[in-house]
Amino acid sequence: MKVMLVNGSPHKNGCTHRALAEVAATLDAHGIESEIFWIGAKPAAGCMACGRCRETGACIFDDAVNEFRVLAEQADGFVFGAPVHYAHAASSLMGFMDRLFYSNGKAGAPDVLSFKPAAAIASARRAGTTAALDDMQKFFTISNMPIVSSRYWNMVHGCTPEEVEQDQEGLWTMRQLGRNMAWLLKSLEAGREAGIGLPDREAGSFTSFIR
Structure with a gap:
């Protein structure tokens, strides 16, 4: 089993990376492979809702x-x-997630997100963390993705990775997040081995507030 950890900071080895590394180390200790993916520091466009992914199965911005x-x-x-x-x-990160989730599973391309557990973490100097977590978690709740929680909100504080090291409660929270993710993945695997499949999905219908 493998968990992909996305570093959405423009700083490759900053505070966000330090938090993700704590989660990754805990996953590794529990037999779960992990990889940290840095989205990079180049300016990235947000989703244009151009619809091209419905034709190609990929985002028009090939990055x-x-x-x-x-x-x-x-x-x-x-x-x-x-x-x-x-x-x-x-x-x-918001632009990255907008385009990743909007184009997911389009034009016959594989759905790489649905029913896979996900978690969000935020790093801050002082405040705004819970609002940031809410930003990220909305992507999961609209995509059939179980949300993995921890013993506290998934956040660390500090202006540098060295300061994050001093946030012992934040790092504790990251480790518990890693343990919870490992537990849920192993539970899901046990369910699959017992013959429990994914939930049924119905086609449904899309409406707006005018019809």
Whole structure:
């Protein structure tokens, strides 16, 4: 089993990476493979809702989003992490997630996200973490993805990785998140081995408030 951890910070080895590394180390200790994927520091466009992914199965912007989609197909769970900017999750990760989730499973391409457990983590100097977590978790709740929680909200504090080291409660929370993710993945695997399949999905219908 494998968990992909997404570093949505423009700083490859900053506070967000330090938090993700704590989760990854805990997953590894419990026999779950992990990989940290950095989305990069280049300016990234948000989703244009152009609909091209419905024709090609991939985002029209061929960058880290499409690169990650290939890796995500082999993943069993995800952790998305971002720093807090102006009391919300960094726009670099939000744009990445907008395009990843919008284009997921389009045009016959594999659905690489649904029914896979996911968690969000936030790093901040001081405040805005719970709003940032809410930003990220909305992607999971609209995508049939079980949310993995911890013993507290999934956050660390500090302006540098060295300061995050001093946030002992934050790192404790990251370790518990890793243990909870490992437990849920193993539970799901046991369910599959016992013959429990995925829930049925109905076609349903899409409406707006005017019809």
